[in-house]
Amino acid sequence: MIVLGLDLGGTKCLGLAVEDGRVVAEHRLPTPPAPRDVIDTVVAVADALIAATGEPAGIGIGAPGLVDRHGVLRAAPNLPGGDELAIGPEVAARTGRPVVVDNDATCATLGEWVSGAGVGARTLVMVTLGTGIGGGIVADGRISRGANGFAGEVGHMVIDPNGPPCPCGHRGCWERYASGSGLGRLAREAAHAGLAPRVVELAGGDPEMVRGEHVTAALAEGDPAAIRIVADLAWWLALGLANLANIFDPEKFVVGGGLVVMGEALFTATTQAFNGLVDAADRRPPIPISPAVLGERAGAVGAAALATEAAGT
Amino acid sequence: MIVLGLDLGGTKCLGLAVEDGRVVAEHRLPTPPAPRDVIDTVVAVADALIAATGEPAGIGIGAPGLVDRHGVLRAAPNLPGGDELAIGPEVAARTGRPVVVDNDATCATLGEWVSGAGVGARTLVMVTLGTGIGGGIVADGRISRGANGFAGEVGHMVIDPNGPPCPCGHRGCWERYASGSGLGRLAREAAHAGLAPRVVELAGGDPEMVRGEHVTAALAEGDPAAIRIVADLAWWLALGLANLANIFDPEKFVVGGGLVVMGEALFTATTQAFNGLVDAADRRPPIPISPAVLGERAGAVGAAALATEAAGT
Numbered sequence: 325m326i327v328l329g330l331d332l333g334g335t336k337c338l339g340l341a342v343e344d345g346r347v348v349a350e351h352r353l354p355t356p357p358a359p360r361d362v363i364d365t366v367v368a369v370a371d372a373l374i375a376a377t378g379e380p381a382g383i384g385i386g387a388p389g390l391v392d393r394h395g396v397l398r399a400a401p402n403l404p405g406g407d408e409l410a411i412g413p414e415v416a417a418r419t420g421r422p423v424v425v426d427n428d429a430t431c432a433t434l435g436e437w438v439s440g441a442g443v444g445a446r447t448l449v450m451v452t453l454g455t456g457i458g459g460g461i462v463a464d465g466r467i468s469r470g471a472n473g474f475a476g477e478v479g480h481m482v483i484d485p486n487g488p489p490c491p492c493g494h495r496g497c498w499e500r501y502a503s504g505s506g507l508g509r510l511a512r513e514a515a516h517a518g519l520a521p522r523v524v525e526l527a528g529g530d531p532e533m534v535r536g537e538h539v540t541a542a543l544a545e546g547d548p549a550a551i552r553i554v555a556d557l558a559w560w561l562a563l564g565l566a567n568l569a570n571i572f573d574p575e576k577f578v579v580g581g582g583l584v585v586m587g588e589a590l591f592t593a594t595t596q597a598f599n600g601l602v603d604a605a606d607r608r609p610p611i612p613i614s615p616a617v618l619g620e621r622a623g624a625v626g627a628a629a630l631a632t633e634a635a636g637t
Numbered sequence: 638m639i640v641l642g643l644d645l646g647g648t649k650c651l652g653l654a655v656e657d658g659r660v661v662a663e664h665r666l667p668t669p670p671a672p673r674d675v676i677d678t679v680v681a682v683a684d685a686l687i688a689a690t691g692e693p694a695g696i697g698i699g700a701p702g703l704v705d706r707h708g709v710l711r712a713a714p715n716l717p718g719g720d721e722l723a724i725g726p727e728v729a730a731r732t733g734r735p736v737v738v739d740n741d742a743t744c745a746t747l748g749e750w751v752s753g754a755g756v757g758a759r760t761l762v763m764v765t766l767g768t769g770i771g772g773g774i775v776a777d778g779r780i781s782r783g784a785n786g787f788a789g790e791v792g793h794m795v796i797d798p799n800g801p802p803c804p805c806g807h808r809g810c811w812e813r814y815a816s817g818s819g820l821g822r823l824a825r826e827a828a829h830a831g832l833a834p835r836v837v838e839l840a841g842g843d844p845e846m847v848r849g850e851h852v853t854a855a856l857a858e859g860d861p862a863a864i865r866i867v868a869d870l871a872w873w874l875a876l877g878l879a880n881l882a883n884i885f886d887p888e889k890f891v892v893g894g895g896l897v898v899m900g901e902a903l904f905t906a907t908t909q910a911f912n913g914l915v916d917a918a919d920r921r922p923p924i925p926i927s928p929a930v931l932g933e934r935a936g937a938v939g940a941a942a943l944a945t946e947a948a949g950t
Contacts, residue, residue, distance in 0.1 A: 390917055398920040447784045459884075461776075463783075468776045470886025471760045472921045475776075477883040480916050482876055484797050492916055563795055570790040571772075571884065573783020603793050603805055604703055607711040608785045 327635065328373050329628025330366060331386045331428060331621075332411075334402040334455075338620060339369035341377040342628040345439065347621075349376045359405025366411065367418045382422040384631035386431030386623040387411055393473045395425035401491060402455060424634045426469070428623045429476055432580055432616070433460025434467055435626030440618040441578045449574045450616070451478060451565070453581035457499040461572065479503065483563060501560035504582055507536035510560075511553050520549040536583070543589055554586060558593035565594070566601035569611055580616030591615060640948065641686050642941025643679060644699045644741060644934075645724075647715040647768075651933060652682040654690040655941040658752065660934075662689045672718025679724065680731045695735040697944035699744030699936040700724055706786045708738035714804060715768060737947045739782070741936045742789055745893055745929070746773025747780055748939030753931040754891045762887045763929070764791060764878070766894035770812040774885065792816065796876060814873035817895055820849035823873075824866050833862040849896070856902055867899060868906045875910035882915045882924055893929030904928060 326348070330339040334355060341349040351372040353365050370383055387409075389400030395412015397403075412425040426434075433450040436442045442450065448462040457479030461468040468475050479499035480492055487496025488509065500506055514520040515531035522545070524531050526538040542550035565577055583590065595613050599605055618625055639661070643652040647668060654662040664685040666678050683696055700722075702713030708725015710716075725738040739747075746763040749755045755763065761775040770792030774781040781788050792812035793805055800809025801822065813819055827833040828844035835858070837844050839851040855863035878890055896903065908926050912918055931938055 390920060399917050447788075461884075463774075463776050463781045463788075464779060466777060466779075468885070470776075471888040472886055474886040474917065474921060475760075475884065477886075477916060480883045481794075481880045482914075483795060484799070485876060486797070494914065563798060567794045568884075570793045571774075571788065571881075572781070573785055573787040573790075575784040601795075601807065603790060604712050604787065607703060608787060 325632070325635065326377055326380045327628045327631035328370055328380045328383045329624040329626065329631060330369055330383065331431065331623030331627060332362070332366060332403075333388055333428065333623075337365050337369050338624050339373050340621065340624040340628055341373040341380065342625070342632075343377070347625075349373050351376070355403070357404065359409065362403070362406070362409065363411065363414045363418065366415055370415070370419055380421060380631070381635040382424065382631040383415065383419065384431070384627035384629070384634070385411060385415065385423060385425045386428035386627045387425055388428045390474045390477075391425050391427050393469075395423065397425070422634060424630045426473065426627070426630055427458070427476065429458025430460045430467060430469065431624075431626035431630065432458070432622040433462065433476075433578070433626065434629050435618050435622040435624070436578050436580065436616050437462055438629045439625060440622060441614045441616050442576065445575045447572060447574045448576055448578065449568050449572055450578040450580060452616075453503050453561070453579065453583040455504050457503045458581070463572065478564065478568060481564060481567065483567070498560070498564040502557060502564055504536045506560065507539055507553070507557050507583065508534060510556050511536065511539045514549065514553050520553065522547040523550055523553070540586060543586060551589065554589050555593045558590055559597045562594050562597035562601050565598050565613065566603075569602045573608070574611060576611060577613045578616050579613060580622055584615050587615070638945070638948065639690055639693045640941045640944035641683055641693045641696045642937040642939065642944060643682055643696065644744065644936030644940060645675070645679060645716070646701055646741065646936075650678050650682050651937050652686050653934065653937040653941055654686040654693065655938070655945075656690070660938075662686050664689070668716070670717065672722065675716070675719070675722065676724065676727045676731065679728055683728070683732055693734060693944070694948040695737065695944040696728065696732065697744070697940035697942070697947070698724060698728065698736065698738045699741035699940045700738055701741045703787045704738050704740045708736065710738070735947060737943045739786070739940070739943055740771070740789065742771025743773045743780060743782065744937075744939035744943065745771070745935040746775065746789075746891070746939065747942050748931050748935040748937070749891050749893065749929050750775055751942045752938060753935060754927045754929050755889065758888045760885060760887045761889055761891065762881050762885055763891040763893060765929075766816050766874070766892065766896040768817050770816045771894070776885065791877065791881060794877060794880065796880070811873070811877040815870060815877055817849045819873065820852055820866070820870050820896065821847060823869050824849065824852045827862060827866050833866065835860040836863055836866070853899060856899060864902065867902050871903055871906035872910045875907050875914050878907070878911050878926065879914035879916075886921070887924060889924060890926045891929050892926060893935055897928045900928070
């Protein structure tokens with residue numbers, strides 16, 4: 325049986341055709357700027373995969389935002405015009421195939437759980453560190469979706485009500501600290517304090533132009549200031565993971581998203597900070613914090629798993 | 638079929654005999670100060686109920702702290718000497734009956750879910766506001782226990798890393814703000830600032846002696862300062878509930894514990910603050926915040942439900 329898994333993101337739509345758990349085709353298109361064209365793009369990716377591999381049993385789609393149980397994207401801060409986009413019903417009508425839609429981070433979690441870093445875990449929390457922080461939850465062997473399909477919005481857990489403002493309208497959301505944009509903010513603070521000369525140099529000399537990628541580049545060179553900035557980020561990441569550990573008591577955490585390229589520098593510092601922050605660390609097995617392994621394909625792999633599940637096999 | 642449900646707390650052990658969902662007997666004893674005597678007390682409560690009602694199919698026990706899946710109380714900050722107490726195995730050996738043990742807040746959640754304020758909900762979070770904050774989670778129709786049985790420790794979610802120190806060793810845990818001890822702390826801050834004269838009077842004239850119960854008493858008189866202190870508490874309660882709403886997307890919250898006696902004054906202010914704090918409030922049904930209805934019996938009712946479940950009926 326062939327199923328399609330599509331991951332619609334702010335910059336691209338990545339699609340996979342999966343046959344018996346094995347990827348047999350891949351196709352991608354850039355996400356168009358006009359909201360109305362988004363559906364066209366999703367359909368075009370699906371059509372290209374169908375042309376290459378044959379009739380699918382269904383189509384799974386991961387979408388960036390709050391997806392309700394009818395497959396409607398209700399709010400999508402990172403997809404301009406994506407609010408109230410009836411992606412599931414529209415793609416089903418246009419392709420004539422069964423379509424299931426879920427949040428992109430939920431799909432990535434499902435992908436890593438069925439064939440990535442989370443295989444075999446009964447209780448698992450995945451966080452994806454991109455512009456913001458997405459999250460997905462596996463509780464006692466099942467994906468948790470919540471009453472409206474909105475579960476897992478861990479990035480908007482407030483960890484300091486006097487913290488920096490968040491585009492969501494509140495202050496001190498976790499993703500202001502432990503995401504790509506959080507890294508940029510922490511780095512600019514260090515830059516303005518004169519504590520990150522190499523990072524500023526890489527940003528062209530202006531502290532205000534510092535972004536996360538300049539830290540990543542300086543880190544690759546072994547710059548000590550970049551190492552300190554990443555340790556700072558790791559502390560905030562660990563603080564939120566410790567909160568989630570107290571709430572979920574997971575077997576493991578899987579961390580995905582763009583920041584994972586920092587590798588050991590990030591994971592070692594995060595694990596060390598986490599062990600000092602989680603409750604009752606001496607009374608339970610250590611909770612490993614593992615990098616995701618499916619990379620940019622995680623969401624599409626999970627979306628394909630959704631389609632397989634919906635096909636009842 | 639008769640089952641016993643016992644709720645072991647810091648001050649008392651309350652036991653119920655339940656037959657087909659109906660309470661047929663109740664017995665309580667004070668919790669003894671010496672850890673070794675705790676098991677004697679639990680067994681004495683069970684024996685008294687058995688003498689009154691006949692042979693039970695099993696015994697469920699709620700215990701205050703981290704309970705592992707073998708029924709061992711691993712850490713119990715509010716039960717002196719309760720750390721590493723093998724309550725399940727010992728009570729089973731002493732009574733010769735099957736025993737299941739779970740965290741007291743998990744039992745209270747189960748109690749309210751099967752026959753209290755949470756009946757019918759598929760996804761539910763209960764918080765109990767006592768000295769600290771306990772929590773229990775129902776996700777997609779099942780109690781979430783986590784990998785080691787430690788899930789639901791929502792009181793130690795850090796909401797301000799620069800906040801007041803917590804006995805757990807960290808700073809700014811939610812229970813430093815939105816619990817009975819949090820209420821006392823907020824009230825003492827108001828008292829020291831000269832903003833709560835009636836509350837200080839009820840505490841005997843010394844701001845340092847102000848406790849939560851003095852606020853509750855002043856509130857009952859309509860004291861405006863007490864109303865402001867409760868609104869402050871309600872804001873912190875709402876902040877943590879909004880975090881949990883973003884994480885779980887529950888159908889409803891149930892709030893139990895001693896602070897519930899504040900009634901409308903607490904619930905109206907909390908609901909109002911919550912609606913301004915939860916994400917995407919305009920894109921999902923309102924999430925009601927309801928008072929628990931089983932009062933001090935919730936834990937024992939849930940413990941009896943555990944025993945029923947374990948008996949396989």
